Amino acid sequence: MPSLVFSDxxxxxxTLLSGLLxxxxxxxxxxxxxxxxxxxxxxxRSARSRxxxxxxxxxxxxxxxxxxxxxxxxxxxxxxxxxxxxxxIQAGLIALTLNLGAYSAEIIRAGIEATxxxxxxxxxxxxxxxxxxxxxxxxxxxxERVWPALSxxxxxxxxxxxxxxxxxxxxxxxxxxxxxxxxxxSMEVYxxxxxxxxxxxxxxxxxxDLAGRFLFPRRRAVAVRR
Amino acid sequence: xxxxxxxAEFTFLVEAARWTVLLSLLAFIGGGVIGMVVALMRVSRNxxxxxxxxxxxxxxxxxxxxxxxxxxxxGLPFLGLRFPxxxxxxxxxxxxxxxxxxxxxxxxxEAVPRQQWEAASSxxxxxxxxxxxxxxxxxxxxxxxxxxxxxxxxVKNTSVASIIGFVELTRAGTLMNNVTFQPFWVFGSVAxxxxxxxxxxxxxxxxxxxxxxAGRRS
Numbered sequence: 508m509p510s511l512v513f514s515d516x517x518x519x520x521x522t523l524l525s526g527l528l529x530x531x532x533x534x535x536x537x538x539x540x541x542x543x544x545x546x547x548x549x550x551x552r553s554a555r556s557r558x559x560x561x562x563x564x565x566x567x568x569x570x571x572x573x574x575x576x577x578x579x580x581x582x583x584x585x586x587x588x589x590x591x592x593x594x595x596i597q598a599g600l601i602a603l604t605l606n607l608g609a610y611s612a613e614i615i616r617a618g619i620e621a622t623x624x625x626x627x628x629x630x631x632x633x634x635x636x637x638x639x640x641x642x643x644x645x646x647x648x649x650x651e652r653v654w655p656a657l658s659x660x661x662x663x664x665x666x667x668x669x670x671x672x673x674x675x676x677x678x679x680x681x682x683x684x685x686x687x688x689x690x691x692x693s694m695e696v697y698x699x700x701x702x703x704x705x706x707x708x709x710x711x712x713x714x715x716d717l718a719g720r721f722l723f724p725r726r727r728a729v730a731v732r733r
Numbered sequence: 734x735x736x737x738x739x740x741a742e743f744t745f746l747v748e749a750a751r752w753t754v755l756l757s758l759l760a761f762i763g764g765g766v767i768g769m770v771v772a773l774m775r776v777s778r779n780x781x782x783x784x785x786x787x788x789x790x791x792x793x794x795x796x797x798x799x800x801x802x803x804x805x806x807x808g809l810p811f812l813g814l815r816f817p818x819x820x821x822x823x824x825x826x827x828x829x830x831x832x833x834x835x836x837x838x839x840x841x842x843e844a845v846p847r848q849q850w851e852a853a854s855s856x857x858x859x860x861x862x863x864x865x866x867x868x869x870x871x872x873x874x875x876x877x878x879x880x881x882x883x884x885x886x887x888v889k890n891t892s893v894a895s896i897i898g899f900v901e902l903t904r905a906g907t908l909m910n911n912v913t914f915q916p917f918w919v920f921g922s923v924a925x926x927x928x929x930x931x932x933x934x935x936x937x938x939x940x941x942x943x944x945x946x947a948g949r950r951s
Contacts, residue, residue, distance in 0.1 A: 577924045680799060698804070
Protein backbone atom coordinates (compact mmCIF):
# COMPACT_ATOMS: atom_id res chain seq x y z
CA MET A 508 0.00 0.00 0.00
CA PRO A 509 1.42 3.41 -0.91
CA SER A 510 1.98 5.88 1.92
CA LEU A 511 0.28 9.22 2.38
CA VAL A 512 2.42 12.34 1.88
CA PHE A 513 0.71 15.47 3.13
CA SER A 514 3.63 17.92 2.88
CA ASP A 515 3.03 18.78 -0.81
CA UNK A 516 -0.55 19.69 -0.02
CA UNK A 517 0.25 21.69 3.13
CA UNK A 518 2.74 23.70 1.06
CA UNK A 519 -0.31 25.20 -0.70
CA UNK A 520 -2.09 26.18 2.47
CA UNK A 521 -2.76 29.69 1.09
CA THR A 522 -4.96 28.27 -1.67
CA LEU A 523 -6.90 26.17 0.85
CA LEU A 524 -7.34 29.14 3.16
CA SER A 525 -8.72 31.45 0.49
CA GLY A 526 -11.10 28.68 -0.61
CA LEU A 527 -12.18 28.20 2.99
CA LEU A 528 -12.92 31.91 3.42
CA UNK A 529 -14.89 31.95 0.18
CA UNK A 530 -16.98 28.98 1.37
CA UNK A 531 -17.71 30.72 4.69
CA UNK A 532 -18.62 33.99 2.98
CA UNK A 533 -20.90 32.41 0.36
CA UNK A 534 -22.61 30.21 2.97
CA UNK A 535 -23.17 33.16 5.31
CA UNK A 536 -24.81 35.30 2.59
CA UNK A 537 -26.96 32.38 1.37
CA UNK A 538 -28.08 31.58 4.93
CA UNK A 539 -29.17 35.15 5.70
CA UNK A 540 -31.01 35.59 2.39
CA UNK A 541 -32.40 32.03 2.51
CA UNK A 542 -34.00 32.57 5.92
CA UNK A 543 -35.65 35.77 4.69
CA UNK A 544 -37.17 33.86 1.76
CA UNK A 545 -38.07 31.01 4.09
CA UNK A 546 -39.97 33.30 6.47
CA UNK A 547 -41.81 35.04 3.61
CA UNK A 548 -42.77 31.69 2.06
CA UNK A 549 -43.87 30.17 5.34
CA UNK A 550 -46.14 33.16 5.95
CA UNK A 551 -47.38 33.00 2.34
CA ARG A 552 -48.35 29.34 2.79
CA SER A 553 -50.78 30.28 5.54
CA ALA A 554 -51.98 33.42 3.74
CA ARG A 555 -55.64 34.07 2.93
CA SER A 556 -54.96 34.44 -0.79
CA ARG A 557 -55.25 31.10 -2.53
CA UNK A 558 -52.91 32.16 -5.35
CA UNK A 559 -50.18 33.07 -2.86
CA UNK A 560 -50.57 29.73 -1.07
CA UNK A 561 -50.36 27.74 -4.31
CA UNK A 562 -47.33 29.70 -5.57
CA UNK A 563 -45.44 29.20 -2.31
CA UNK A 564 -46.30 25.49 -2.17
CA UNK A 565 -45.19 25.01 -5.79
CA UNK A 566 -41.86 26.71 -5.14
CA UNK A 567 -41.20 24.72 -1.97
CA UNK A 568 -42.12 21.33 -3.47
CA UNK A 569 -40.29 22.02 -6.74
CA UNK A 570 -37.09 22.89 -4.91
CA UNK A 571 -37.30 20.06 -2.40
CA UNK A 572 -37.82 17.38 -5.05
CA UNK A 573 -35.02 18.26 -7.48
CA UNK A 574 -31.24 17.98 -6.93
CA UNK A 575 -29.27 21.09 -6.03
CA UNK A 576 -26.79 20.56 -8.85
CA UNK A 577 -29.61 20.69 -11.45
CA UNK A 578 -30.98 23.88 -9.89
CA UNK A 579 -27.47 25.34 -10.04
CA UNK A 580 -27.07 24.40 -13.73
CA UNK A 581 -30.50 25.84 -14.54
CA UNK A 582 -29.49 29.17 -13.00
CA UNK A 583 -25.92 29.25 -14.28
CA UNK A 584 -26.56 28.02 -17.85
CA UNK A 585 -30.26 28.85 -18.14
CA UNK A 586 -30.35 32.53 -17.12
CA UNK A 587 -27.71 33.63 -19.68
CA UNK A 588 -29.80 31.75 -22.25
CA UNK A 589 -32.64 34.11 -21.37
CA UNK A 590 -30.31 37.08 -21.87
CA UNK A 591 -29.49 37.64 -18.18
CA UNK A 592 -25.72 37.77 -17.66
CA UNK A 593 -24.50 36.61 -14.25
CA UNK A 594 -21.15 35.58 -12.77
CA UNK A 595 -20.53 32.10 -11.35
CA ILE A 596 -20.61 33.41 -7.77
CA GLN A 597 -23.93 35.18 -8.36
CA ALA A 598 -25.40 32.02 -9.90
CA GLY A 599 -24.15 29.99 -6.95
CA LEU A 600 -25.60 32.44 -4.43
CA ILE A 601 -28.97 32.53 -6.20
CA ALA A 602 -29.20 28.72 -6.35
CA LEU A 603 -28.06 28.21 -2.73
CA THR A 604 -30.44 30.90 -1.46
CA LEU A 605 -33.45 29.57 -3.38
CA ASN A 606 -32.66 26.03 -2.22
CA LEU A 607 -32.34 26.98 1.46
CA GLY A 608 -35.39 29.24 1.13
CA ALA A 609 -37.59 26.25 0.28
CA TYR A 610 -36.23 23.99 3.02
CA SER A 611 -36.35 26.67 5.71
CA ALA A 612 -39.89 27.63 4.63
CA GLU A 613 -41.00 24.08 5.37
CA ILE A 614 -39.22 24.05 8.74
CA ILE A 615 -40.57 27.46 9.78
CA ARG A 616 -44.07 26.48 8.66
CA ALA A 617 -43.94 23.54 11.06
CA GLY A 618 -43.05 25.99 13.83
CA ILE A 619 -45.90 28.33 12.87
CA GLU A 620 -48.41 25.48 12.80
CA ALA A 621 -47.39 24.47 16.30
CA THR A 622 -48.60 27.86 17.60
CA UNK A 623 -51.61 27.30 19.84
CA UNK A 624 -54.81 29.14 18.90
CA UNK A 625 -55.16 30.44 22.44
CA UNK A 626 -51.87 32.33 22.03
CA UNK A 627 -53.24 34.25 19.06
CA UNK A 628 -56.52 34.88 20.85
CA UNK A 629 -54.62 36.12 23.88
CA UNK A 630 -52.70 38.51 21.63
CA UNK A 631 -55.96 39.78 20.14
CA UNK A 632 -57.48 40.14 23.60
CA UNK A 633 -54.55 42.32 24.61
CA UNK A 634 -55.38 44.58 21.67
CA UNK A 635 -52.32 43.80 19.57
CA UNK A 636 -52.55 44.64 15.89
CA UNK A 637 -52.62 41.76 13.36
CA UNK A 638 -49.09 42.65 12.30
CA UNK A 639 -47.80 42.55 15.87
CA UNK A 640 -49.53 39.25 16.57
CA UNK A 641 -47.95 37.75 13.47
CA UNK A 642 -44.49 38.98 14.42
CA UNK A 643 -44.37 38.62 18.20
CA UNK A 644 -46.85 35.85 18.94
CA UNK A 645 -46.51 33.63 15.87
CA UNK A 646 -43.26 34.19 14.01
CA UNK A 647 -40.60 34.79 16.65
CA UNK A 648 -41.68 31.93 18.94
CA UNK A 649 -41.94 29.71 15.84
CA UNK A 650 -38.37 30.57 14.84
CA GLU A 651 -37.25 29.90 18.38
CA ARG A 652 -38.94 26.47 18.38
CA VAL A 653 -37.40 25.34 15.10
CA TRP A 654 -33.98 26.95 15.55
CA PRO A 655 -32.17 23.58 16.05
CA ALA A 656 -33.71 22.17 12.85
CA LEU A 657 -32.89 25.37 11.00
CA SER A 658 -29.29 25.18 12.21
CA UNK A 659 -28.94 21.67 10.76
CA UNK A 660 -30.32 22.94 7.47
CA UNK A 661 -27.78 25.81 7.50
CA UNK A 662 -24.96 23.27 7.90
CA UNK A 663 -26.37 21.28 4.95
CA UNK A 664 -26.36 24.50 2.89
CA UNK A 665 -22.71 25.07 3.75
CA UNK A 666 -21.91 21.48 2.71
CA UNK A 667 -23.94 21.88 -0.50
CA UNK A 668 -21.84 24.92 -1.42
CA UNK A 669 -19.11 22.38 -2.33
CA UNK A 670 -21.15 21.75 -5.52
CA UNK A 671 -20.40 25.33 -6.62
CA UNK A 672 -16.94 24.04 -7.57
CA UNK A 673 -18.69 22.59 -10.64
CA UNK A 674 -19.39 26.05 -12.07
CA UNK A 675 -15.86 27.34 -11.32
CA UNK A 676 -16.60 29.23 -8.09
CA UNK A 677 -13.28 29.26 -6.24
CA UNK A 678 -14.46 27.87 -2.90
CA UNK A 679 -12.94 25.15 -0.71
CA UNK A 680 -13.63 22.16 -2.98
CA UNK A 681 -12.29 23.80 -6.10
CA UNK A 682 -9.23 24.94 -4.14
CA UNK A 683 -8.75 21.25 -3.35
CA UNK A 684 -9.22 20.26 -6.99
CA UNK A 685 -6.65 22.88 -8.00
CA UNK A 686 -4.08 21.53 -5.54
CA UNK A 687 -4.91 17.99 -6.70
CA UNK A 688 -4.09 18.96 -10.31
CA UNK A 689 -0.82 20.58 -9.22
CA UNK A 690 0.43 17.81 -6.92
CA UNK A 691 -1.40 14.60 -8.00
CA UNK A 692 -1.91 13.87 -4.30
CA SER A 693 -5.65 13.17 -4.67
CA MET A 694 -6.06 11.03 -1.58
CA GLU A 695 -4.25 13.48 0.68
CA VAL A 696 -6.12 16.46 -0.76
CA TYR A 697 -9.56 14.95 -0.18
CA UNK A 698 -8.69 13.73 3.32
CA UNK A 699 -7.66 17.28 4.19
CA UNK A 700 -10.78 18.72 2.54
CA UNK A 701 -12.97 16.34 4.55
CA UNK A 702 -11.19 17.54 7.70
CA UNK A 703 -11.74 21.19 6.77
CA UNK A 704 -15.45 20.63 6.12
CA UNK A 705 -15.79 18.75 9.41
CA UNK A 706 -14.17 21.68 11.20
CA UNK A 707 -16.49 24.10 9.41
CA UNK A 708 -19.51 21.98 10.38
CA UNK A 709 -18.52 22.14 14.05
CA UNK A 710 -17.78 25.86 13.83
CA UNK A 711 -21.16 26.53 12.19
CA UNK A 712 -23.04 24.45 14.76
CA UNK A 713 -21.34 26.30 17.60
CA UNK A 714 -22.03 29.73 16.09
CA UNK A 715 -25.71 28.94 15.46
CA ASP A 716 -26.05 27.74 19.02
CA LEU A 717 -24.57 31.01 20.30
CA ALA A 718 -26.59 33.05 17.78
CA GLY A 719 -29.75 31.28 18.97
CA ARG A 720 -29.08 32.35 22.55
CA PHE A 721 -28.47 35.91 21.42
CA LEU A 722 -31.51 36.08 19.11
CA PHE A 723 -33.97 34.41 21.44
CA PRO A 724 -33.56 35.85 24.95
CA ARG A 725 -36.09 33.41 26.38
CA ARG A 726 -33.89 30.52 25.34
CA ARG A 727 -30.96 32.33 26.94
CA ALA A 728 -32.91 32.69 30.17
CA VAL A 729 -33.78 28.99 30.11
CA ALA A 730 -30.17 28.09 29.47
CA VAL A 731 -29.00 30.19 32.43
CA ARG A 732 -31.60 28.69 34.73
CA ARG A 733 -30.39 25.21 33.83
CA UNK B 734 -23.11 20.35 -35.34
CA UNK B 735 -25.83 21.82 -33.16
CA UNK B 736 -28.84 19.63 -32.51
CA UNK B 737 -32.06 21.01 -31.19
CA UNK B 738 -33.77 19.60 -28.14
CA UNK B 739 -36.64 17.40 -29.33
CA UNK B 740 -38.43 14.16 -28.41
CA ALA B 741 -35.37 12.01 -29.26
CA GLU B 742 -33.23 14.07 -26.90
CA PHE B 743 -35.84 13.80 -24.16
CA THR B 744 -35.88 10.03 -24.64
CA PHE B 745 -32.10 10.01 -24.17
CA LEU B 746 -32.58 11.69 -20.79
CA VAL B 747 -35.32 9.24 -19.81
CA GLU B 748 -33.02 6.34 -20.64
CA ALA B 749 -30.24 7.89 -18.53
CA ALA B 750 -32.72 8.21 -15.66
CA ARG B 751 -32.69 4.40 -15.45
CA TRP B 752 -29.11 4.64 -14.20
CA THR B 753 -30.21 7.13 -11.56
CA VAL B 754 -32.84 4.63 -10.41
CA LEU B 755 -30.31 1.77 -10.37
CA LEU B 756 -27.72 3.81 -8.45
CA SER B 757 -30.40 4.93 -5.96
CA LEU B 758 -31.47 1.32 -5.37
CA LEU B 759 -27.87 0.15 -4.88
CA ALA B 760 -27.23 3.05 -2.48
CA PHE B 761 -30.41 2.29 -0.56
CA ILE B 762 -29.63 -1.42 -0.24
CA GLY B 763 -25.97 -0.88 0.66
CA GLY B 764 -26.76 2.05 2.93
CA GLY B 765 -29.60 0.09 4.51
CA VAL B 766 -27.44 -2.91 5.39
CA ILE B 767 -24.56 -0.86 6.81
CA GLY B 768 -26.98 1.69 8.31
CA MET B 769 -28.64 -1.13 10.27
CA VAL B 770 -25.25 -2.17 11.64
CA VAL B 771 -24.48 1.47 12.52
CA ALA B 772 -27.87 1.90 14.25
CA LEU B 773 -27.41 -1.29 16.30
CA MET B 774 -23.85 -0.30 17.24
CA ARG B 775 -25.13 3.14 18.24
CA VAL B 776 -27.54 1.66 20.81
CA SER B 777 -25.15 -1.10 21.93
CA ARG B 778 -24.14 -1.48 25.57
CA ASN B 779 -20.50 -1.58 24.52
CA UNK B 780 -19.15 1.99 24.80
CA UNK B 781 -16.51 1.47 22.13
CA UNK B 782 -19.05 0.28 19.54
CA UNK B 783 -21.29 3.22 20.44
CA UNK B 784 -18.45 5.69 19.98
CA UNK B 785 -17.33 4.22 16.67
CA UNK B 786 -20.88 4.47 15.31
CA UNK B 787 -21.31 8.01 16.66
CA UNK B 788 -17.99 9.00 15.09
CA UNK B 789 -18.96 7.47 11.74
CA UNK B 790 -22.27 9.35 11.75
CA UNK B 791 -20.82 12.74 12.64
CA UNK B 792 -17.86 12.46 10.24
CA UNK B 793 -19.99 11.45 7.24
CA UNK B 794 -22.78 13.92 8.07
CA UNK B 795 -20.21 16.70 8.49
CA UNK B 796 -18.63 16.12 5.05
CA UNK B 797 -20.19 17.04 1.70
CA UNK B 798 -21.44 14.10 -0.40
CA UNK B 799 -19.08 15.36 -3.10
CA UNK B 800 -16.02 14.86 -0.86
CA UNK B 801 -17.27 11.45 0.34
CA UNK B 802 -17.57 10.37 -3.31
CA UNK B 803 -14.12 11.72 -4.16
CA UNK B 804 -12.58 9.93 -1.14
CA UNK B 805 -14.07 6.63 -2.29
CA UNK B 806 -13.32 7.30 -5.96
CA UNK B 807 -9.63 8.04 -5.28
CA GLY B 808 -9.34 5.92 -2.15
CA LEU B 809 -10.14 2.58 -3.81
CA PRO B 810 -7.38 2.82 -6.47
CA PHE B 811 -5.10 4.06 -3.68
CA LEU B 812 -5.69 0.75 -1.89
CA GLY B 813 -5.00 -1.07 -5.17
CA LEU B 814 -8.66 -1.73 -6.04
CA ARG B 815 -10.05 -0.80 -9.45
CA PHE B 816 -13.78 -0.57 -9.98
CA PRO B 817 -15.98 0.80 -12.79
CA UNK B 818 -17.62 4.19 -12.04
CA UNK B 819 -21.00 2.60 -11.18
CA UNK B 820 -19.47 0.51 -8.38
CA UNK B 821 -17.38 3.43 -7.08
CA UNK B 822 -20.45 5.68 -7.11
CA UNK B 823 -22.58 3.01 -5.42
CA UNK B 824 -19.95 2.51 -2.70
CA UNK B 825 -19.68 6.27 -2.11
CA UNK B 826 -23.46 6.64 -1.89
CA UNK B 827 -23.56 3.62 0.46
CA UNK B 828 -21.18 5.38 2.84
CA UNK B 829 -23.32 8.52 2.72
CA UNK B 830 -26.65 6.70 3.14
CA UNK B 831 -25.38 4.44 5.94
CA UNK B 832 -24.61 7.39 8.22
CA UNK B 833 -27.99 9.09 7.72
CA UNK B 834 -30.05 5.87 7.84
CA UNK B 835 -28.05 4.74 10.88
CA UNK B 836 -28.93 7.98 12.65
CA UNK B 837 -32.61 7.87 11.63
CA UNK B 838 -33.00 4.25 12.71
CA UNK B 839 -31.18 4.82 16.01
CA UNK B 840 -33.84 7.43 16.77
CA UNK B 841 -36.60 4.94 15.94
CA UNK B 842 -35.07 2.20 18.11
CA GLU B 843 -34.73 4.62 21.03
CA ALA B 844 -38.31 5.81 20.52
CA VAL B 845 -39.67 2.35 21.40
CA PRO B 846 -41.05 2.85 24.95
CA ARG B 847 -38.72 1.88 27.79
CA GLN B 848 -41.38 -0.40 29.28
CA GLN B 849 -41.22 -2.62 26.20
CA TRP B 850 -37.49 -3.19 26.75
CA GLU B 851 -38.04 -3.84 30.45
CA ALA B 852 -40.94 -6.22 29.80
CA ALA B 853 -38.82 -8.20 27.36
CA SER B 854 -36.02 -8.46 29.93
CA SER B 855 -38.49 -9.53 32.62
CA UNK B 856 -39.55 -12.35 30.34
CA UNK B 857 -35.91 -13.48 30.39
CA UNK B 858 -35.25 -12.69 26.73
CA UNK B 859 -31.58 -12.30 25.92
CA UNK B 860 -30.54 -8.85 24.58
CA UNK B 861 -30.42 -10.18 20.99
CA UNK B 862 -33.88 -11.78 21.33
CA UNK B 863 -35.26 -8.64 22.92
CA UNK B 864 -33.98 -6.60 19.98
CA UNK B 865 -35.22 -8.99 17.28
CA UNK B 866 -38.63 -9.98 18.68
CA UNK B 867 -39.70 -6.94 20.70
CA UNK B 868 -37.88 -3.72 19.84
CA UNK B 869 -37.17 -3.92 16.10
CA UNK B 870 -40.71 -4.87 15.00
CA UNK B 871 -42.02 -1.77 16.77
CA UNK B 872 -39.14 0.42 15.58
CA UNK B 873 -39.76 -0.55 11.94
CA UNK B 874 -43.26 0.92 12.15
CA UNK B 875 -41.83 4.24 13.30
CA UNK B 876 -39.01 4.07 10.76
CA UNK B 877 -41.03 3.73 7.56
CA UNK B 878 -42.06 7.40 7.00
CA UNK B 879 -38.62 8.98 7.61
CA UNK B 880 -36.92 6.21 5.59
CA UNK B 881 -39.16 6.85 2.58
CA UNK B 882 -38.45 10.56 3.03
CA UNK B 883 -34.72 9.90 3.04
CA UNK B 884 -35.03 7.95 -0.23
CA UNK B 885 -35.80 11.33 -1.82
CA UNK B 886 -32.43 12.58 -0.54
CA UNK B 887 -30.71 9.50 -1.97
CA VAL B 888 -32.26 9.97 -5.43
CA LYS B 889 -31.31 13.66 -5.43
CA ASN B 890 -27.77 13.07 -4.21
CA THR B 891 -27.02 10.45 -6.87
CA SER B 892 -26.78 13.55 -9.11
CA VAL B 893 -23.43 14.28 -7.43
CA ALA B 894 -22.12 11.02 -8.93
CA SER B 895 -22.19 12.83 -12.29
CA ILE B 896 -19.12 14.73 -11.07
CA ILE B 897 -17.01 11.58 -10.79
CA GLY B 898 -17.96 10.67 -14.35
CA PHE B 899 -20.83 8.25 -13.91
CA VAL B 900 -23.36 8.87 -16.70
CA GLU B 901 -26.73 9.13 -14.95
CA LEU B 902 -29.48 11.67 -15.46
CA THR B 903 -27.55 14.83 -14.54
CA ARG B 904 -24.47 13.81 -16.51
CA ALA B 905 -26.66 12.98 -19.50
CA GLY B 906 -28.15 16.46 -19.15
CA THR B 907 -24.68 18.05 -19.19
CA LEU B 908 -23.73 16.03 -22.29
CA MET B 909 -27.01 16.96 -23.99
CA ASN B 910 -26.50 20.62 -23.11
CA ASN B 911 -23.11 20.51 -24.81
CA VAL B 912 -24.62 19.43 -28.13
CA THR B 913 -27.88 21.40 -28.09
CA PHE B 914 -26.94 24.65 -26.28
CA GLN B 915 -30.48 24.83 -24.94
CA PRO B 916 -29.77 24.71 -21.21
CA PHE B 917 -33.21 25.88 -20.17
CA TRP B 918 -34.96 23.02 -21.95
CA VAL B 919 -32.32 20.41 -21.12
CA PHE B 920 -31.96 21.10 -17.41
CA GLY B 921 -35.65 21.91 -17.14
CA SER B 922 -36.40 18.41 -18.44
CA VAL B 923 -33.77 16.91 -16.13
CA ALA B 924 -35.37 18.69 -13.16
CA UNK B 925 -38.81 17.48 -14.28
CA UNK B 926 -37.60 13.86 -14.44
CA UNK B 927 -36.09 14.09 -10.93
CA UNK B 928 -39.33 15.63 -9.73
CA UNK B 929 -41.28 12.73 -11.23
CA UNK B 930 -39.11 10.31 -9.25
CA UNK B 931 -39.00 12.22 -5.94
CA UNK B 932 -42.45 13.78 -5.61
CA UNK B 933 -44.35 10.45 -5.24
CA UNK B 934 -41.88 9.40 -2.53
CA UNK B 935 -42.33 12.74 -0.72
CA UNK B 936 -46.10 12.46 -0.81
CA UNK B 937 -45.97 8.83 0.33
CA UNK B 938 -43.70 9.76 3.24
CA UNK B 939 -46.09 12.51 4.37
CA UNK B 940 -49.13 10.23 4.14
CA UNK B 941 -47.40 7.43 6.07
CA UNK B 942 -46.36 9.91 8.74
CA UNK B 943 -49.92 11.20 9.12
CA UNK B 944 -51.27 7.67 9.37
CA UNK B 945 -48.67 6.76 12.01
CA UNK B 946 -49.62 9.74 14.17
CA ALA B 947 -53.33 9.04 13.73
CA GLY B 948 -52.71 5.55 15.07
CA ARG B 949 -50.88 6.81 18.11
CA ARG B 950 -53.47 9.45 18.94
CA SER B 951 -56.39 7.04 19.08
